[in-house]
Amino acid sequence: MSQPQAIIFDLDGVLTDTSEYHYQAWKHLADDEGISLTHEENDEHLRGVGRRESLMYIIRGHQYSEDQIQEMMERKNRYYHALIERMTPKEIVPGGVALLEEIKSAGIKVAIASASKNCRLVLDRLQLTSYFDGIADGNCVVNGKPAPDIFVYAAGLVNVFTPNCIGVEDADAGIQAIKAAGMKAVAIGPASRFHGPDKVLPNMENKHLKDLLVE
Numbered sequence: 001m002s003q004p005q006a007i008i009f010d011l012d013g014v015l016t017d018t019s020e021y022h023y024q025a026w027k028h029l030a031d032d033e034g035i036s037l038t039h040e041e042n043d044e045h046l047r048g049v050g051r052r053e054s055l056m057y058i059i060r061g062h063q064y065s066e067d068q069i070q071e072m073m074e075r076k077n078r079y080y081h082a083l084i085e086r087m088t089p090k091e092i093v094p095g096g097v098a099l100l101e102e103i104k105s106a107g108i109k110v111a112i113a114s115a116s117k118n119c120r121l122v123l124d125r126l127q128l129t130s131y132f133d134g135i136a137d138g139n140c141v142v143n144g145k146p147a148p149d150i151f152v153y154a155a156g157l158v159n160v161f162t163p164n165c166i167g168v169e170d171a172d173a174g175i176q177a178i179k180a181a182g183m184k185a186v187a188i189g190p191a192s193r194f195h196g197p198d199k200v201l202p203n204m205e206n207k208h209l210k211d212l213l214v215e
Contacts, residue, residue: 002213003106003108003213004108004164004165004166004184004213005108005109005160005161005164005165006108006109006110006111006133006155006158006160006164006165006166007103007108007109007110007111007165007166007167007168007212008110008111008112008113008151008154008155008165008166008167008168008178008183009110009111009112009113009167009168010048010112010113010114010115010167010168010169010170010171010174011112011114011116011119011122011123012048012114012115012116012122012170013047013048013170013171013188013189014093014168014169014170014188014204015092015093015096015126015128015204016087016091016092016093016096016122016126017091017093018084018087018116018122019047019170021080021083021084022042022046022080022116023039023042023046024079024083025076025077025079025080025083026042026046026054026058026076027042028076028079029058029072029075029076029079030058032075033059033062033072035058035059035062037058041057043193045057046058047170047171047172047173048115048145048169048170048171048172048173048174049115049144049145049171049173050115050138050144050145051073051076051077051117051138052069052073053144055069055072055073055076059072077117077118080118081118081121084118084121084122084125085125087122087125087126088125088126089126089127089128091126092126092128093203093204093205094205094206095204095205095206095207096128096204097128097131099204099207099208099209100128100131101131102208102209103209104131106209108209109133109134109158109159109160110131110132110133110158111132111133111134111135111136111154111155111157111158112132112134112135112136112137112154113136113150113151113153113154113167113174113177114136114137114138114150115137115138115144115145115150116137116138117137117138117139118137119135119137119138120135120137123135133157133158134154134157134158135154135157136150136151136153136154136157138150140153141153144173145171145173145174145176145177146172146173146174146176146177146180147177147180148177148178148180148181148182149177150177151165151167151177151178151181151183152181155181155183162181162182162183163182163183165181165183165184166183166184166185166186166212166213166214167181167183167184167185167186168186168188168204168212169185169186169187169188169197170187170188170189171193172187172193172194172195175187175194175195175196175197176195176196179196179197184198184199184214185197185198185199186198186199186200186201186212186214187199187200187201188200188201188202188203188204189202189203190202198214199212199214
């Protein structure tokens with residue numbers, strides 16, 4: 001692939017570090033329930049995973065009714081909302097806006113594929129919404145990552161066949177979703193976190209279009 005027709009980004013942990021806010025909200029909930037949750041567990045088991053799947057990991061071995069599960073998911077979301085309401089454009093990864101402008105100037109479509117149901121709120125707080133030709137969030141599909149659905153959906157939003165797309169993710173579940181969708185996968189973070197990406201970058205700070213291209 002010399003130049004893709006679309007680049008599809010995850011949001012949390014890629015263009016901004018909302019992943020830390022997710023951890024703080026889950027940690028708050030776990031503390032409420034007297035359950036231990038470490039940063040290491042969060043990175044290994046919750047990063048890039050949907051809300052219900054994350055909660056199921058946290059409460060494993062504990063018995064809760066469906067009503068209690070629903071209440072806990074809503075409570076976590078309230079904790080998360082309180083954190084992201086204070087976000088500003090200063091929390092975009094350094095060089096992030098310039099990268100999006102460079103990609104669009106090259107005639108490449110740009111989309112978001114985020115498991116977060118709060119994705120649009122975060123984009124609005126960061127003043128990034130207008131940069132994207134398509135936004136797929138946790139409200140758009142039934143099957144979360146590592147299922148390919150959200151990346152396929154995002155590609156459909158910008159009318160590009162999946163083999164002509166590059167997906168950018170910071171979670172292994174997301175990399176598996178990108179590969180299952182038939183796209184090239186660029187992983188952001190330590191190489192030890194991932195299985196089978198086409199390219200690994202340590203971070204997204206001050207990256208350019210050429211840094212995302214896959215041979």
